[in-house]
Amino acid sequence: MVRLQNLLELFNAQSATEWRTTLLDIGQELGFEHTLFGIVPNRATPLESSFLVSNYPEQWRATYDAQRLHAVDPTVGHCLSRTMPIIWEPTTFHGNDQNEFYEQACSYGLRSGITLPIHGSQGEFGLMSFVASGRHHAANGDALEALSSLSLLRDYAVESSRKFAQTEHKQQAVQLTxxxxxxxxxxxxxxxxxxxxxxxxxxxxxxxxxxxxxxxxxxxxxxxxxxxxxxxxxxxxxx
Known part of the structure; x- marks a missing residue:
């Protein structure tokens, strides 16, 4: 069960780094090795430009972004059109592309998890994922028990992230020759x-x-x- 004091610490964070540390610590306290939070101000903004907080393996994130794997990631497609969480494990992935995607993710220890869509009150879109290296969360019912805490954490994360996400989206892009x-x-x-x-x-x-x-x-x-x-x-x- 997530503690209210931990949730309030998200609002008390004075920097994006402090906010990130608090969020990832809460995810681990809830029993998930990896947490990812990504949000864009509206659906017209490319997902590659999202305000992203994650402790996923860095090499996996680099591969995911470089190969634009969000195009085959079934959790992204789910979140685009639905508001309910998706509990995912091997049977969630269908077809050659998605199965290959899942095998890649597993090679980095990302085997099962829960992804919650983000549809913010100000038009924001995104998702929040909690991932385990094993299959126990999705396989034995633990995920259902955790959903209320994870949904509450998502809502606090969305509201408390705004001051940091908006600052990042306003930053000027690097100018290259x-x-x-x-x-x-x-x-x-x-x-x-x-x-x-x-x-x-x-x-x-x-x-x-x-x-x-x-x-x-x-x-x-x-x-x-x-x-x-x-x-x-x-x-x-x-x-």
Whole structure:
């Protein structure tokens, strides 16, 4: 059972980092290793631009965003048109694409969970997922007992996140030069510096120089992180 004091701490958070820590701690107290909260101000906003809080494995998040796996994720399709939670496990996934998606998720320890749609009072859209590495939550009825607490947590999370989500959506997108954007698009397509240098007819050192500038502008340490942020901000659209 979620404690009221924990819920109120979401409203008392003074920063997005503090809010994130509080939310993820509550999810773990409820017995779920992983929690994800994603919200956009309206349905016209691309999902890649969502205000996202998650302790999912970073490599899975990078793969999910880069490959735009929300297009085959059945929980996203469910949340688009419904208000009831979806309890998911292997039988939730149908067809080759969804089964392959589920196998990928399982390889990162994401085996079963509960996803709650978000349809905010101000037109917001999103979802909140609570995930376990095993199958016990969906298999033995624990999920049904947890639903009231998770629904309450979702409602508090939506209301308390507004001041942080709105700030993030107002931030200016990173400005890239034409050459930097060219490089980043090819890196997002999985090309190495050498391959990009052959494609663009420039030296490998020049490509590395542009990528170093891109990572500095996005304030990240790796190329993959730069790609993920670029997709999230709509700077790059995966092919």
């Amino acid at each position: 034409g050459k930097e954007l060219e490089c980043l698009k090819w890196v997002a397509a999985g090309k190495s510096s050498w391959e990009v240098s052959r494609i663009l007819g420039r030296s490998e050192a020049t490509i590395n120089f542009h990528m170093a500038n891109i990572m500095r502008k996005f304030d990240v340490q790796t190329r993959q992180q730069a790609v993920v942020k670029a997709i999230k901000q709509g700077v790059v659209v995966p092919a």
